[in-house]
Amino acid sequence: MSDLKKIKDEFLTKLKEKLNLSEINQIKSDLFGKNGLFSSQFKKIGTIAESERKKFASDLNLIKDELQVLIDSKINEIEKAEIDKKLEKEKIDITLPERSFVRGKIHPVSQTIDEISSIFSEIGFSVEEGPDVENEYNNFTALNTPDNHPARDMHDTFYLDEKKQKLLRTHTSPVQIRTMLKDKPPFKIIAPGRTYRSDSDQTHAPMFHQVEGLHIDKDINMGHLKGCLNYFIKEFFEVDKIKMRFRPSHFPFTEPSAEVDIGYEIKDGKIIIGEGDQWLEILGCGMVHPNVLKNVKVDPTKFQGYAFGIGIDRLAMLKYGINDLRAFFDCDYRWLNHFGFDPLDVPTNYRGLSR
């Protein structure tokens, strides 16, 4: 039996015993260390007769590899067993609560404004804004509602001066005036925002939200108005079909004017839009009055179009089943948390307005 075979057998026997990590490492260093067995054996190569040298070297390498693999796998085995043992000890009660987190929410009115903007964006409207404090001219006179017009009674106005020249805008319509004075036609805008009336009871709040719409071009008629609102209502309520009714009404700044009702029914205490034979008024609209166009230096014989005003809070109530308007502005933590939306829930057209 050659020396090599002897070494091999000796160590194979040793490695068969039950060993701990340091014992194995000792063996490893005995074999492969700087002064280990293999090192001394390799040093021998030069002293071996040339005829045998090649075989010796080859055998030596084979044995070295064999032992190496065996030792590595032994080490692995032990390490794995140790981790297993450690894991056994590290078992925790995973039902304990996670680290605390807080969740913010977006107010349903803000969410609704984003939904509305997203819908009108699709059909080419851009968003305009105007100040909350308005002058009397933009809020009334320019909108064909001169002083002493009984239509002013429909707006209970908050005034900021005794002369009644400065006020909190009673509707978003003054944005129409600002937009048209600023630019040249065509106009295709919506203007969401806060509006104010000195009115306060269960169904009226002194502040509420409206979105104004305005589309002026050369040949925009009542058919376009109906089409636009029909599209909007369908998209907003995310239904395939709606029942919509245009009813003649009166606003000084539009003529002809209409109020728009949508059909609904109550099923199991929930409101269903688009079905049933009940009507619900949701907005006012009409063809922009020639007097208004003249006031903003737009020639009514060349340009015409429609305008509308929608109560945003009301739409949000309908869509999200909120009963009490006053609660919108009451800042009750529980209410905000319940009706609010996750900030990541940005309404978009491609993924749908709501989840």
Place this chain on the structure above:
Amino acid sequence: MKITFDWLKDHLKTNLKENHLLEQLTNIGLEVESVESLSADNELFKVAKIIKTEKHPNADRLKVCDVNIGDKEFKKVVCGADNARDGLITIYAPPGAIIPKTKTKLVTAKIRGVTSYGMLCSESELNLSDKSDGITELSTEYEKSIGKSYFSKSKSNLIDLSITPNRPDCLGIRGIARDLAASGFGKLLELKEKKIKSKTKQTLKVKINKEKNQGCSAFGSCLITNVKNTESPKWLKDKLTSIGQKPISAIVDITNYVMLDINRPLHAYDADKIEKGIIVRDSNSGEEFTALDNKNYKLEKGMCVISDHKGVLGLGGIIGGTRSGTELGTKNILLESAYFDPRSIRNTAKKLNLDTDAKFRFERGIDPLSIEAGLNKAALLIKEICGGEISKIDIQKTETYKSQIIKFDTNLFEKISGFKISNKEMIKILENLGFLIKKEKKNLKLVVPSWRPDISQEIDIVEELVRISGYNKIEIIDPIKQRSKSTLTQSQKLFHFLQRSIASKGYLEAITWSFTDSKYNNFFKGDEKEVTIVNPISSELGVLRNSIFSNLSMYISKNLDRGFKDISIFEIGPIFKGSNPGDQNTVVCGLSAGKKNRLSWIDNERNVDVFDVKRDVIQTLVEAGYNSDKFFIDRETPNYFHPGKSGRLFLNNGKDQVAAYFGEIHPNILKALDIKTESLVGFEIFLDNLKIPKKTLNDQKTKFVVSDYQKSERDFAFIVNKDVSSQDLINAISVVDNKLISNIKVFDVYEGENIPENQKSIAISVTIQSSEKTLNDNDLEIINKSIIETVENKTGAKIRS
């Protein structure tokens, strides 16, 4: 405007049914607000007499009344009205009746220990008038009706219409009938107009003074002598009660009836109480009179009054006075039918805060040609019911009515409405509405009916035609999905971004009023001027907010009182600096109260602090695209913040407007507002002060540069005076070599043992990396030395060895 189908049928011949009527009214723009069935329920309300009243044993202000309701036994009714007294004839509602005003059903109830079988009703509760003080008082004439139903049986429902302010003609039943007829709902009946045939002259002189803003342009009148004012006949009482009006006396009822029927307001004077003659004139400043509502009015100059030689009799077109009012004993009447200017009426009524049926009509515009028709109709009815002799009609005028003429290009109809109807159809509709029409080559020449003050131009004609043809004929034109301009501007995008960014950091979005309580605003207005609302709904909402904190602090306090301890809320919206349009700034404002990790089994609990809100502000601004390397922070903050624990942030090294404030809310405010929390911190980000980043997100992404050479981190600990800020140290280090220094981070601040008093130790880690080579020990040593020198020189710091 309240109507019944029965009354409509006085003017309209139709075979159609009531449900059809309701739909049609709405379709032509006369919106049906409500339909009330009067008949069944109202029969329960009985004429009754109080036989005896006694003081309630357990309540000073209540009485227990024995009431005769026509049965053998009297009913015991508890009543709180001051005017409940023995012998009063009034209206009784039994248990089970539904009170018209409140829509509540009466039940037999114990009131302070005494059982009340039903109720005695006020006029207001029965919707007869606004009178709510005391129970209804009926005349002795009703003695024979005791036990009978007060309201007559009506087959017709009460229909309440919402008439838009442009349609005064529909404030009379006939106007509504005319519109219905034009829309194809039956045929308008001809008025059987009888005229006064009299030989006697109207002897009371009427004069309209020539004045600059004379509010009266025509005054028609006639005298009716030797009348016997009485209770109205049944048909007339029924008519008035059918639409919820309370009959008073024949003369008053007749003038009301004519007003409601043909929209012609009239006024009846007791002619014997008029001194010499009628003068229509401007009021003098300080003149006073007592109106029929029993209130005394002090007049300003320039109000249109009807006076005699003694003084003011009434306010023309608004309300009469008690001095010349008709009573049951009135013998001679002057009946007035006039035309008053809508603006004048409105001005006067507004100044005096007066609202009457006549005012409501005159301010919208009464048919100036209805003066005679009104006098004829009313005078003849008075004669029929009250007897007497009618004089000739006298009309004084300062202006003659001129018809309005419109040339209507029929093409305009389709251009506006988007659908077509024939010229023949147009003519038919307009004729039915009362227009006189002459066909011209291209146009229709239209004479506008005198009762339509709302029609003055072509577009008004289009409206009439679309309205009567039906809005359902308008065809839907689907919108085109095309966008020529981006939906949002950069600053609108920023608004939405900041809103959602703050919410994503655990804040609940609130929307609160733009106005607030001055008491709260005072704490947060800083140096700004307070903007007051002249007519607030309450003093608690009396000023525009100078800061959103005013509202948020109030609401956070409310929520804390509800038992929530750790809450964060924010609002994005306007604050106001003045009362001119544009004196506003959009602000994101947040408040955070309480603790982090309250009752956590795993993390240490601690109060929310200024560095929580500082993170929220900075992270939000960084997310919005601003470069935090350029931020500059100092401690100049408004007085509502804790002076030592708050900061002011600028985006661009302090060379621009304030971007944000953050910090602890001043403890004095918490105390004053009684906000119960361990800690309250907040921030304000001023949107209008944030310059829109020059580089869009798109631009920023194009340049991607990284260094693959090894980076080294070196830690330094400096001892500095306490008033040196960490930002001073960072600023000093950052200018040493901005090519090599890629990051500077403060990782420890220490005061106390081993550090001299009034000094502190700040430990900073600096990352050094070159984009050109791997730095060797020598390179690093050079920069190390340079950092230490610079910091020591600039801040007076000493490196800690």
